[in-house]
Amino acid sequence: MARISVQTEDFDTGAEIAALTAGRTDIGGIGCFIGTVRDQPGPKDAAASPPVVALTLEHYPGMTERAIERIVASAEARWPLLGCTVIHRVGTMRVGENIVLVIAASSHRQAALDATAFLIDWLKTKAPFWKREESVDGQGTWVEAREADDEAAARWHSV
Amino acid sequence: MSKPLTILYFAWLRERVGRSQxxxxxxxxxxxxxxxxxxxADRGPGYATVFQNRRTVRCAVNQEFADPDAPIHPGDEIAFFPPVTGG
Structure with a gap:
């Protein structure tokens, strides 16, 4: 049973891993990805743009949760997962803050690592979130989708 | 009387259209x-801006991603938004 949460509050990675593994003796590997806010702007004229100070995540309430449930179900169909956690924050986050947490547990490392990569690749391309960057000069810019993200998501279609 | 459509706009599409719903x-x-x-696209300048380049607009019908040829029925919830950038 996966834990899925879309929330404004920060998350505690250690506590989430502890909760996922509590009482389990069958887990042999845990993959974990944490996405954080960086000061470097997105792909559009990154070099010429001033540093980012904050990120605002907008989402589509209702559809977001359904989309994440579907992505997790796809991961569970591909790998023998023993536990899975996806937490995605929304609202405004400052540089250095957490955005997203993905944890996948399995009996062996390869499934845990692959499922973790799959989950974040598909989250970036198949869940209705939109990032808006705020730079030091107060300007806000909607982040444009990257072809590289689509390619990263597409590589799993052959798995 | 059939139920109206609910139309939602997100991210920069919402800003251009000037409403979220x-x-x-x-x-x-x-x-x-x-x-x-x-x-x-014919409803006004904001709409025209949003819908003139259809490659940058994505759609969901009843909270499922939908292609341009997806059918629409009375009472449907239709959302328009840019390509997603979460994660």
Whole structure:
């Protein structure tokens, strides 16, 4: 049973891993990805743009949760997962803050690592979130989708 | 009387259109997502800006991603938004 949460509050990675593994003796590997806010702007004229100070995540309430449930179900169909956690924050986050947490547990490392990569690749391309960057000069810019993200998501279609 | 459509806008589409949500009685000319895009593009300058480049607009019908040829029915929840950038 996966834990899925879309929330404004920060998350505690250690506590989430502890909760996922509590009482389990069958887990042999845990993959974990944490996405954080960086000061470097997105792909559009990154070099010429001033540093980012904050990120605002907008989402589509209702559809977001359904989309994440579907992505997790796809991961569970591909790998023998023993536990899975996806937490995605929304609202405004400052540089250095957490955005997203993905944890996948399995009996062996390869499934845990692959499922973790799959989950974040598909989250970036198949869940209705939109990032808006705020730079030091107060300007806000909607982040444009990257072809590289689509390619990263597409590589799993052959798995 | 059939139920109106609920239309939602997100991210920069919401800013350009100037609203996050509206209701619309299903126009007789609209049978698919592509028909609705054509209809909405004529509603004003903000709409025209949003819908002129259809490659940058994505759609969901009843909270499922939908192609331009997806059918639309009275009472549907239709959302328009840019390509997603979460994660």
């Amino acid at each position: 509206e209701e619309l009685d299903l126009p007789p000319s609209v049978r698919t997502v592509a028909d609705l895009v054509t209809y909405l």
